[in-house]
Amino acid sequence: MEKGAKIVVTGGAGFIGSHLVDRLVHDQAGEIMVYDNFSRGLESNVKQHVGNPQVQVMQADLLDYPNLEKSCAGAKYIFHLGAQSNVMGSVQDPDSSFRNNVNGTLNVLKAAQYHQVQRVVFTSSREVYGEARSLPVEETHPTGGKNHYGASKAAGEIYCQLFSGELNTPVSILRLANVYGERDYGRVIPLWIGQAVKGENLTVYGGKQEIDFIWIDIVVEALLRAAEYDVVGCPINIGSGQGTSILDLGRRIIEISGSKSKLDILPARSAEVVRFAAHNGRMRSLLNLQPPDDPLYGLYRMMAA
Ligand SMILES: NC(=O)c1ccc[n+]([C@@H]2O[C@H](COP(=O)([O-])OP(=O)(O)OC[C@H]3O[C@@H](n4cnc5c(N)ncnc54)[C@H](O)[C@@H]3O)[C@@H](O)[C@H]2O)c1
Numbered sequence: 001m002e003k004g005a006k007i008v009v010t011g012g013a014g015f016i017g018s019h020l021v022d023r024l025v026h027d028q029a030g031e032i033m034v035y036d037n038f039s040r041g042l043e044s045n046v047k048q049h050v051g052n053p054q055v056q057v058m059q060a061d062l063l064d065y066p067n068l069e070k071s072c073a074g075a076k077y078i079f080h081l082g083a084q085s086n087v088m089g090s091v092q093d094p095d096s097s098f099r100n101n102v103n104g105t106l107n108v109l110k111a112a113q114y115h116q117v118q119r120v121v122f123t124s125s126r127e128v129y130g131e132a133r134s135l136p137v138e139e140t141h142p143t144g145g146k147n148h149y150g151a152s153k154a155a156g157e158i159y160c161q162l163f164s165g166e167l168n169t170p171v172s173i174l175r176l177a178n179v180y181g182e183r184d185y186g187r188v189i190p191l192w193i194g195q196a197v198k199g200e201n202l203t204v205y206g207g208k209q210e211i212d213f214i215w216i217d218i219v220v221e222a223l224l225r226a227a228e229y230d231v232v233g234c235p236i237n238i239g240s241g242q243g244t245s246i247l248d249l250g251r252r253i254i255e256i257s258g259s260k261s262k263l264d265i266l267p268a269r270s271a272e273v274v275r276f277a278a279h280n281g282r283m284r285s286l287l288n289l290q291p292p293d294d295p296l297y298g299l300y301r302m303m304a305a
Helices: 015-026 065-071 087-092 094-114 148-165 188-197 216-228 246-257 281-286 298-304
Strands: 005-010 030-036 055-059 075-080 119-125 171-176 178-180 202-205 213-215 236-238 263-266
Touching: 005 015, 015 030, 015 216, 030 065, 065 094, 075 094, 075 216, 087 094, 087 148, 094 119, 094 148, 119 148, 119 216, 148 171, 171 216, 178 188, 178 216, 178 298, 188 202, 188 246, 188 298, 202 246, 213 216, 216 236, 236 281, 246 263, 246 298
Parallel strands: 005 030, 005 075, 030 055, 075 119, 119 171, 171 236, 178 213, 202 263
Antiparallel strands: none
8 A cells, every 4th residue: 555645444443443443553554534423433442543643533424425525535545344334233224224334335435536546445244145055155146135234235335336347436345254353342252252251141043153254353454455456346255264153153252261151042033144154265366365274263362352
């Protein structure tokens, strides 16, 4: 990436966005603007940058187009992570998922086009595939989604393709598998660690799920490479390539924490995809990124924190 450039990170106070901001600051990449409405992001995620003149934290909404457009003036890169970011939230409020993920993404793309931004990186999701026909899932698998969140990300991708192609605004698209790491909350790994540490039973919805977990540091590296490498308009799965059984995950967390917790199995939730593992050939060849042998290696770090 061009040193000293202005970089906008939408959703920069969220889980993945704040790790990306830390890395950009560490690399002295340029002038960073965190653009986040703090609907799910946390001040504590970015407090380490308070007083750093290279980081500006703007509390603002993607749906406020005039403000977003002004904020993108002079930007060379936009990492677009701001979104309604979970499946069950989208099922409870499909309109909010549409507004934030489709209208919000369109606004980012319009602002990027207006200011001739060099590269937008869009964080799509493995949820665009819905329930896959077979594993591992290649990027050529049909998209559509099994829930409102997946549909909203698929729609966002179509706008990214339009802007990348016809409208001369280069966009890289990463389809992230299930990312885990410190600062996340409300998703299965942080929830279960919390339950195990307290000695409570781990709440399992269903139990048949196979999930592709990918550690946050690899995802941050993928985002940076996606901004730099020649991968415009070509969706790339970012995943370990391995499906971890949800029951094995639970047992592993119990074992590492030395907890006496048990697995408490409840009925499955119909909006959730049951099995996913990413085909990560493009991630390896186009981004030159190798997944780890053990997708859950980051659990030790999370539980030591
Ligand atoms: N965490 C994962 O496993 C995962 C998997 C696939 C894709 N993704 C995608 O990666 C991105 C980051 O995910 P995350 O896990 O960090 O989620 P997150 O919820 O922690 O971060 C999203 C951030 O966007 C902000 N935001 C939401 N709506 C906004 C709006 N209208 N205007 C401004 N800010 C807004 C939230 O406050 C939050 O800080 C999201 O786009 C998400 O859909 C995440």
